[in-house]
Structure formats: C-alpha cells, structure tokens
Amino acid sequence: MNEITLCNVLPDVFSTRSGYHSDIWQQTVTLRRGATYLIEASSGTGKSSLCSYIIGMRRDYSGVIAFDGNDIRNLSRRDWAELRQRHISLLFQELRLFPELTAWENVQIKNLLTNHKPDSVIASWFEQLDIADKRDAKVGQMSFGQQQRVAMIRALAQPFDFLLIDEPISHLDDDNARHMAQLLQAEAAAQGAAIVATSIGKHLPLTYERTFSL
Amino acid sequence: MTLIWKLLRQHISLPQLGGFFLANLVGMTIVLLAMQVYEDILPAFRGEDGFLRNTYIIASHRVTATSAMSSQTTTFTDEEIADIEAQPFTRRVGVFTASRYKVFASIGMGGHYVGTDMFFESVPDAFVDADLAQWHYAEGDAEIPIILPRSYLAIYNFGFAESQSLPKLSEGLVSMIQMDLRLRGAAAEQTLKGRVVGFSNRLNTILVPEAFMAWSNATFAPEGEAAPTRVIIEVTTPTDDAIPAYFQEHGLESDGDQLDTGRATFLLKMVAGGVMAVGLLISLLAFYILMLSIYLLVQKNAVKLQNLLLIGYTPARVSLPYQLLTLGMNAGVLLLAVAVLLYLRGYYLDLLWQMFPQMSEGRLMPTLVLGIALFALVSIVNIAAIRHKINNINRPA
Numbered sequence: 001m002n003e004i005t006l007c008n009v010l011p012d013v014f015s016t017r018s019g020y021h022s023d024i025w026q027q028t029v030t031l032r033r034g035a036t037y038l039i040e041a042s043s044g045t046g047k048s049s050l051c052s053y054i055i056g057m058r059r060d061y062s063g064v065i066a067f068d069g070n071d072i073r074n075l076s077r078r079d080w081a082e083l084r085q086r087h088i089s090l091l092f093q094e095l096r097l098f099p100e101l102t103a104w105e106n107v108q109i110k111n112l113l114t115n116h117k118p119d120s121v122i123a124s125w126f127e128q129l130d131i132a133d134k135r136d137a138k139v140g141q142m143s144f145g146q147q148q149r150v151a152m153i154r155a156l157a158q159p160f161d162f163l164l165i166d167e168p169i170s171h172l173d174d175d176n177a178r179h180m181a182q183l184l185q186a187e188a189a190a191q192g193a194a195i196v197a198t199s200i201g202k203h204l205p206l207t208y209e210r211t212f213s214l
Numbered sequence: 215m216t217l218i219w220k221l222l223r224q225h226i227s228l229p230q231l232g233g234f235f236l237a238n239l240v241g242m243t244i245v246l247l248a249m250q251v252y253e254d255i256l257p258a259f260r261g262e263d264g265f266l267r268n269t270y271i272i273a274s275h276r277v278t279a280t281s282a283m284s285s286q287t288t289t290f291t292d293e294e295i296a297d298i299e300a301q302p303f304t305r306r307v308g309v310f311t312a313s314r315y316k317v318f319a320s321i322g323m324g325g326h327y328v329g330t331d332m333f334f335e336s337v338p339d340a341f342v343d344a345d346l347a348q349w350h351y352a353e354g355d356a357e358i359p360i361i362l363p364r365s366y367l368a369i370y371n372f373g374f375a376e377s378q379s380l381p382k383l384s385e386g387l388v389s390m391i392q393m394d395l396r397l398r399g400a401a402a403e404q405t406l407k408g409r410v411v412g413f414s415n416r417l418n419t420i421l422v423p424e425a426f427m428a429w430s431n432a433t434f435a436p437e438g439e440a441a442p443t444r445v446i447i448e449v450t451t452p453t454d455d456a457i458p459a460y461f462q463e464h465g466l467e468s469d470g471d472q473l474d475t476g477r478a479t480f481l482l483k484m485v486a487g488g489v490m491a492v493g494l495l496i497s498l499l500a501f502y503i504l505m506l507s508i509y510l511l512v513q514k515n516a517v518k519l520q521n522l523l524l525i526g527y528t529p530a531r532v533s534l535p536y537q538l539l540t541l542g543m544n545a546g547v548l549l550l551a552v553a554v555l556l557y558l559r560g561y562y563l564d565l566l567w568q569m570f571p572q573m574s575e576g577r578l579m580p581t582l583v584l585g586i587a588l589f590a591l592v593s594i595v596n597i598a599a600i601r602h603k604i605n606n607i608n609r610p611a
Contacts, residue, residue: 056610057610058611059610059611060611077605077608078528081523081526081527081528082526084523084524092524096524098221100221101220105220108217109217109218109522110526112217158526
C-alpha cells in the first residue's frame with residue numbers, strides 16, 4: 001500500500017459546525033509511504049476518530065478515504081483483516097491491550113498471527129524500552145507508561161506500510177520517548193513505511209516531513 | 215490458539231453451559247430413545263413369527279342389520295378384488311371358493327356314531343399354513359385331505375368333550391380318524407372318505423384342496439359359479455396402518471384381531487411421535503439456552519473480540535474457539551445420549567425378549583443417523599450464529 005488519501009473527509013459529529021480551520025478535515029490530503037507526519041491537535045478535534053476511520057473501526061464520516069485510490073468503504077472483512085495484519089499498524093491511544101495476558105503474551109498474540117519477528121528480537125525490544133523485567137507481568141498490573149511501551153512493541157510485531165501512533169508518549173519520560181522514537185524509526189525505515197504520529201502537546205522526537213494541524 | 219482461548223474463555227459460565235448440556239442431553243436422549251423403541255418394537259410386530267404377525271388377513275364384507283335383511287350382496291366383485299390387489303400393502307390375494315353341494319360327515323368312534331352337516335371351502339394352496347405333504351388331491355383318490363381350524367379342536371376338547379364325557383383328542387389322534395363324507399348336489403351324490411391332515415391357525419374354515427373343490431363343484435353342482443364372499447390377503451407389512459384405514463373405508467372386516475397389528479402400529483407411531491416431539495421441544499429449549507449463553511459470552515467478551523479483530527485477526531479465527539466449544543458440547547451430548555440409549559436399551563430389550571423370545575432386534579442405524587443429523591443441524595446453526603454475532607461486533611460503527 002503506497003498512499004492514504006483523505007478527500008473532503010469530515011466526522012459526522014462536526015457536520016453542524018462551521019467556520020473552523022483544519023489541515024485535514026474537508027481538505028484533500030495524501031499520506032505517502034516512507035514519509036513521517038505529525039498531526040497536531042487539541043482535544044476534541046477528532047484525532048482518534050481519524051485513526052478509527054483509517055483502521056476501519058468506524059465509518060461515521062462524510063467524504064472519501066482511499067487506500068491507493070480504493071474507497072475503504074468498499075473493503076470486505078477479509079480485506080480489513082489482511083490490511084491490519086500486513087499494511088497498517090495502529091498504536092491505539094487507549095492501547096487496547098489484553099489486561100488478562102502478560103506483557104509478553106500481548107505481543108505474542110500479534111506476532112503469532114504475523115510471524116513477523118523472532119522472539120529474540122522482541123526480547124531485545126523489551127530491553128530497549130526498559131520493560132524486560134515486566135515481561136511476565138499481567139498488563140493489567142502495569143503502569144500506563146509501561147503499557148504504552150508494550151502496545152508499541154505489539155504495533156511493531158507486524159509488517160506495515162503505515163504506522164499510526166496515536167499519542168504514543170503521553171505517559172513517557174523524555175528518555176523513554178527517545179528510545180521509542182529510535183526503535184520505531186528504525187523499524188519504519190527498514191520497511192520503507194510511513195509514520196503518522198498524533199499529538200496534543202508532547203511530540204515524539206522525530207524528524208517530521210509535514211505537520212498537519214487538525 | 216491457546217492465547218486466544220486464554221482470552222476468550224473469560225466469562226464462560228459453567229452453570230449455563232452445564233445447564234445446556236444437561237437439558238440437551240435429556241432432550242436428545244428422549245428423542246433417540248423414542249426412535250429406538252419404535253425401531254425395536256416394530257420388528258416384534260413384523261418378525262417372522264412375531265407376536266402380532268398376521269401377514270394374512272381374511273376379509274369379508276361387514277354384515278350389518280340392513281345388509282342381512284336386504285338382499286344387499288356380501289360377495290366380492292372382480293373389481294373389488296382387483297382394487298385390493300392394487301393396494302400397496304397387498305402382496306397377493308386369494309379367494310375362498312365354497313362348496314355348492316351338501317356335505318354330511320360321520321365318524322364311528324368307539325361304538326358312538328357322530329355325524330354332522332357341514333361345508334367345504336378352498337383357497338389357493340399357497341395360502342395354506344399347514345403341512346402340505348399330504349395336501350394334494352387327484353380325481354379318483356381314495357381320501358380327501360381336510361384341514362380344520364385349530365380352534366375347532368379346542369372347542370371340541372374343552373367345550374363339547376368335557377360336557378359329554380367324551381375322550382379328548384390330540385391333533386395326531388384326529389389325523390388318524392377316517393371319516394365318511396356324503397356329498398349330495400343337484401347333479402350327483404357320492405360317498406367318499408376324508409381325513410384331517412392338518413390344523414390351521416390362519417384359515418377359519420373347513421378346508422379341502424382347490425383341485426378337489428374344482429372337481430367336486432363341477433361334478434355335484436355344475437351349474438353357475440358363485441362369487442366369493444371372503445378373500446385372503448397376504449400383505450407386505452401387517453404393521454401398515456393403511457390396512458385398517460382401507461378396511462374401514464371399504465366396509466370390510468377381518469377375522470378376529472387380524473387388523474390389530476396395523477392399529478397397534480398406528481398407536482406406536484403416535485406414541486413414539488409424541489414422545490419424540492417432547493424430546494425435540496426439550497432439545498430446542500436447550501439449544502435456546504446455549505444460544506443465549508453464547509451470545510452473552512460474546513457480548514461480555516465483545517471488547518476483547520473487537521481488539522483481536524483490530525489487530526488483524528479474522529472473524530473466522532476469533533469465532534473458532536466458541537464454535538469448537540459448542541461443537542464439542544454438541545458432540546459430547548450426542549455421545550453421552552447414545553451411551554445412555556444403549557444402556558437403557560439393554561434393559562428394555564431384556565424385558566422384550568422375556569415377553570417375545572422370538573423377536574428379532576431392531577436396527578440401531580436409523581437412530582444413530584437421526585442423532586447425527588440432529589447434532590449436525592444444531593451445530594451448523596450454532597456455528598453460523600456465532601459467526602454472525604462476531605461479524606456484528608466487527609461491523610464498523
């Protein structure tokens with residue numbers, strides 16, 4: 001998948017609102033593979049909605065979102081499963097981890113599906129993000145910052161063309177944010193993938209080709 | 215798979231699934247048991263010498279007050295016989311031919327001399343249920359073979375002989391007695407010898423070979439040919455409940471309880487059908503419990519299921535654990551129901567064998583096929599419903 005195009009997209013909840021400025025809503029925007037984007041927003045501007053549309057979780061918008069020119073409203077369940085396994089990875093703002101499983105199992109449940117990375121690599125990521133000691137801890141018992149790192153590793157345990165990260169470092173210190181930035185930049189570069197990061201203040205320290213204001 | 219199962223088994227309610235399992239087990243067992251009892255009892259009706267075996271039914275027109283008073287005929291026309299022959303339950307039909315001359319039979323017995331007016335009838339040899347070794351007649355033979363109803367001997371022994379202080383007779387002894395038969399028709403009169411060569415349970419008449427009947431009717435009463443008043447029907451399945459219905463419809467009646475087999479079959483069908491319906495109802499309710507329980511489970515795990523789908527799992531893959539769960543439970547119910555069935559069957563077969571030692575065992579296969587069919591049907595609906603439910607979760611808002 002090479003590009004994501006948003007054409008005149010507007011969340012249904014904003015349809016009655018008028019007179020606001022956005023670089024995304026009701027514009028034509030193309031996100032290309034290989035680039036790094038930042039979407040800056042204040043709360044309530046539809047940042048997570050945008051992620052939900054692109055991952056196929058919600059459809060409450062007008063306009064057209066297209067992957068390589070194909071309207072995503074026409075995609076089948078099978079297509080979505082394939083996209084979510086191989087082409088788009090999303091680090092959810094609310095993480096969507098499984099609290100009953102350990103940190104390691106949360107990553108494995110994805111990696112077993114994609115067979116993307118050997119266990120040794122995943123173990124090294126745990127080291128790199130400083131949560132190696134939490135490997136076998138239940139995610140439900142971890143801090144939010146630790147959970148964010150587990151979710152990050154899970155998001156990387158698959159091949160992707162676009163990596164969407166929705167407020168990835170809201171609960172991380174600068175050191176950890178830097179480690180995370182290095183890790184995902186390396187992975188995205190290895191795959192020639194795009195990174196689309198959203199932020200309401202604290203940016204993941206990356207070099208952004210373009211910054212959108214939502 | 216184990217990780218997904220670890221996730222999705224959360225919120226599984228053992229009491230609910232246990233309740234389903236028990237209820238479905240009861241329902242399934244009742245259905246299968248009703249089916250099997252039906253299958254097992256039917257051969258007892260049908261068996262080679264089954265207790266209700268009446269492959270032969272003797273039919274006559276019902277004599278009513280009006281038909282007796284009027285000249286209304288009680289004979290069978292050729293069309294009526296052809297119609298009976300055309301029925302699906304009929305294998306073949308034989309007509310009774312009656313003698314058209316008078317018969318006086320007498321026996322000398324220990325000084326006593328017993329004599330009586332009587333009559334003869336004949337049916338095609340194939341319908342005769344006695345030893346046929348002596349059952350032949352050719353013109354000029356010295357003796358006429360005769361078959362009596364076994365009930366006549368009983369009437370004599372326990373009714374007549376008892377009250378008249380006469381000796382009781384065995385079948386062998388009767389066969390040794392030669393009787394004088396005086397035949398007198400419009401055209402001729404002759405005295406012949408006769409001997410009882412056998413006793414029939416089936417044919418309630420004094421029977422002579424057809425060959426003799428043809429000769430004697432031609433000799434003593436050559437004029438005319440009377441239509442038969444009784445026919446003997448060999449039926450394919452005496453248990454066929456179409457037979458009593460046909461008799462009812464055409465104003466026919468049979469000797470004694472010959473139609474009871476068909477009636478009993480009808481009753482058996484009704485009872486088995488009723489019991490099966492109850493079993494099916496219980497199974498249906500159990501199925502409903504299972505569906506509710508699974509729906510509840512899917513609903514409680516909706517977030518987990520949605521997250522699995524969002525990280526790339528296919529609906530098929532996340533449906534699989536619940537589908538396997540229901541499949542396993544349905545299979546368990548089937549196996550256990552069959553086990554219970556076999557156990558109970560052992561019991562009642564022993565009882566049946568004590569009552570009907572000659573009974574042959576019914577087939578198990580139809581019941582197993584029914585069980586497997588039910589299992590397959592329920593499982594397919596379960597699997598489809600689970601998939602449908604999970605697809606609903608996967609539907610974008």
